[in-house]
Amino acid sequence: MATAKLFAATGDFKNDIQLPAMFDQEVNKVCMYLHIKAILNNNRQGTAQTKNKSAVSGGGQKPWKQKGTGRARSGQNTSAVWVRGAKAHGPKSHDYFEKVNKKVKKIAFRSALAAKAAEGKVQVFEALAFDAPKTKDLLAVLSKAGLEQRNALFLVSEADKNLYQSSNNIPWCRCARVADVNTYDIVRANNVVISQAALAELEGGR
Known part of the structure; x- marks a missing residue:
């Protein structure tokens, strides 16, 4: 015992x-x-979350035309490769x-x-x-x-x-x-x- x-x-x-x-x-x-x-x-808590392309402010207009500028093509300024753009594959809030x-x-x-x-x-x-x-x-x-x-x-x-x-x-x-x-x-x-x-x-x- x-x-x-x-x-x-x-x-x-x-x-x-x-x-x-x-x-x-x-x-x-x-x-x-x-x-x-x-x-x-x-x-x-499971509240960690980053902004994706749809949540970042901006976008809606193509920054410059597709060809002829000498720069890389770009579709919108909310892309993850842009400064102040979205976060790629960031955490999403969920229940543990x-x-x-x-x-x-x-x-x-x-x-x-x-x-x-x-x-x-x-x-x-x-x-x-x-x-x-x-x-x-x-x-x-x-x-x-x-x-x-x-x-x-x-x-x-x-x-x-x-x-x-x-x-x-x-x-x-x-x-x-x-x-x-x-x-x-x-x-x-x-x-x-x-x-x-x-x-x-x-x-x-x-």
Whole structure:
């Protein structure tokens, strides 16, 4: 069974606990690759576009007659070979959307959690709640738990405003609800910090 360190709300280490079965499954790298690739492509705007001959202002009249001038023949000044002309074979705006089956998403998400657990990068806190938004207090807890400067992802069961505001000023720390995270969020985090309430929600729904 996969295990993780359990910390008190103050950051003091308590003991090692067993993680749910979803952290102990076989890591499927193919599903993880497909899901992460789809996530990154679906985040692309796809708005890059250049002007073709019909979109460039100008044209409509032949610059000079076909023969007798000594210059190369030309049909219109919107050609791609002209200065301020069109762009030949430039990018066109299009959608990069990729569909991933629900079963593949589920396998990828659980594989990412299992991979982090196998590396010993999953930590569990009894609670991750603060009475008031204080970045200094959160840094003190993380320092006591040995999680400073380690690109931590906090998973909470509900959107805790105080915890979110406390972590908002820390560049290497991010707070998110269990329902809002995906495979890419888990993979790019160096440490996954989960509250016990969020752990129960993970076990029951994801």
